[in-house]
Amino acid sequence: MALPLSASWTDALDDYALDLRAANRTPATIRARREQLQHLARRIGVGPWEVTADALLIFVGSQEWMQETRRNRYACFREFWRWGKRTGRIKHNPAKRLPRVNASAPNPDPVPEHVYVESMRRADDRTSLIMRLAHDAGLRRGEIAQIHSDDLRPDLLGWSLLVHGKGRKLRIVPLTPRLALDLRALPEGFAFPGAIDGHLSPRRVYELVDDVMPNPWTLHNLRHSFATNAHEASNGDVLTLRNLMGHASADTTGRYVRLSDARGRSVVYAAAGLAPPERPAAHLVAV
16 A cells, blocks of 8 residues: 655655756656655655665565566665665665566567557547657657757758757657658647646656557557667668667667568578568568
């Protein structure tokens, strides 16, 4: 059962957020850390500096989290109590005994084309534009939320978008003519105005898409679609795709790409000295 947030937790989270801001962490990261710790605080039953290693293990063991969610929460808890120990608020870090959680195995899962088309039909203009920015440009929800008219850039070949990525990293992503036209047609300012920092929150961006897409498909799966389609269209140019998606490592990019049946069959045929089979003229990726 969720409990009210105690004064000791409120003070601790305010001080921790101040430390994160001083370390130049992004507002999205600070907001996410606060939400993760608030979820714990309302269920653990004691203040932040009374939490024991055993109590924390009992709490995390009772949560039915997905593997990546669990991995992310553990990282948050370790960082929070390391800060508490460093600043003299606690003598022993209760998160030190949390087990290591390996990254989940790659499971690229692009949205089937018919699901995307049907979802677009159910979406209003704002939500369909959000979906296209993920499907056709590979943007994350936090990057979509922050799009501003000042981020549109003309060049010799068309229009591109200055994307505000994770960790304040910037990158340029070329836009399709239709995406560029629709973004330029919006009023000046944020493309998706909202109450938080002047634009929609990343969570709200996610929720809008979740309302029109059937389970288990999400906005993040549309980013998988972009990666898979772009990889196929570029004949496997992972380095270009890595830059477009804002990844530090090509290994991370590879986790988003589902190799098409046609590509795998072509490799097998080539190894046997045979000509590759003719490919259908339909959508680039059969999912």
